[in-house]
Amino acid sequence: MTELSTSTVDYTDHFGIRTDAPGTAEQWARAMFGNEPSLGELFIWRVLLGLRLSRGRSPETVAGWRVGGRGDDWIRLETASRMMTANLVVRASGGEASLTTRLRYDRAPAPLIWPPLSAVHRWLVPRVLRAAAARMSR
Numbered sequence: 001m002t003e004l005s006t007s008t009v010d011y012t013d014h015f016g017i018r019t020d021a022p023g024t025a026e027q028w029a030r031a032m033f034g035n036e037p038s039l040g041e042l043f044i045w046r047v048l049l050g051l052r053l054s055r056g057r058s059p060e061t062v063a064g065w066r067v068g069g070r071g072d073d074w075i076r077l078e079t080a081s082r083m084m085t086a087n088l089v090v091r092a093s094g095g096e097a098s099l100t101t102r103l104r105y106d107r108a109p110a111p112l113i114w115p116p117l118s119a120v121h122r123w124l125v126p127r128v129l130r131a132a133a134a135r136m137s138r
Contacts (some may be wrong), residue, residue, distance in 0.1 A: 002136035010105045013122060016098035021136035025075040026062070029090040031132035033063035034073040037043060048117060058113045071091055083110040099135065 023031070037045060039061040044063050045051040045064070051065025065077035065088060075091035079086055092106045099119065105111050 002064045008104045009102050011103040012101065012113070013118075013125070015101045015125045015129055016096050017133055018096055018124075019067065019133045019136070020095065021097075021133055023091040023092055023097075023136045025073055025090045025097075026067075026070065028089075028092045028132060028136065029075050029077065029086060031135040032090065032099065032128050033065075035061075035063065037063040044117070044120075047111070049086075051079045051081060052081060053079060055119075080106070083107050084114070085105060093106070097129065097136075101127060 033041065037053060040050035041063060042053075045053060054061045054066060055064070062075075062077050065079050067075060068087070069076040074089060074091045076086040077090070084106055085104040087100075087102045089102070090096045091100075103110075103114060105114070
């Protein structure tokens with residue numbers, strides 16, 4: 001299992017967007033990442049981070065990330081590599097959609113690789129949320 005507890009998180013961030021677009025958290029997650037990862041996502045997730053992603057479409061995956069849990073207004077996506085464990089939590093309720101990223105560094109070189117990549121991540125996530133809001137509004 002790749003679930004993270006709050007005591008084992010080495011990196012976390014949270015981004016949200018106010019929106020009138022309806023949708024469940026899973027619909028928002030699929031609007032953000034699709035059913036299968038894009039080439040750019042594959043490069044970042046598999047090549048740079050070594051994350052293990054599922055292949056093909058499935059109701060139990062979003063863009064290759066395994067659905068680790070669901071609630072009324074949230075979905076948790078999870079995966080891991082040899083060096084880190086990762087969770088993405090998407091929430092959708094009350095006129096807001098959000099994405100929380102949590103990472104645990106399981107071994108080297110995660111503490112060296114993620115900090116510079118996190119700057120790119122923090123630049124990309126607001127754009128991913130805006131693009132998802134546009135898709136969900138259609």
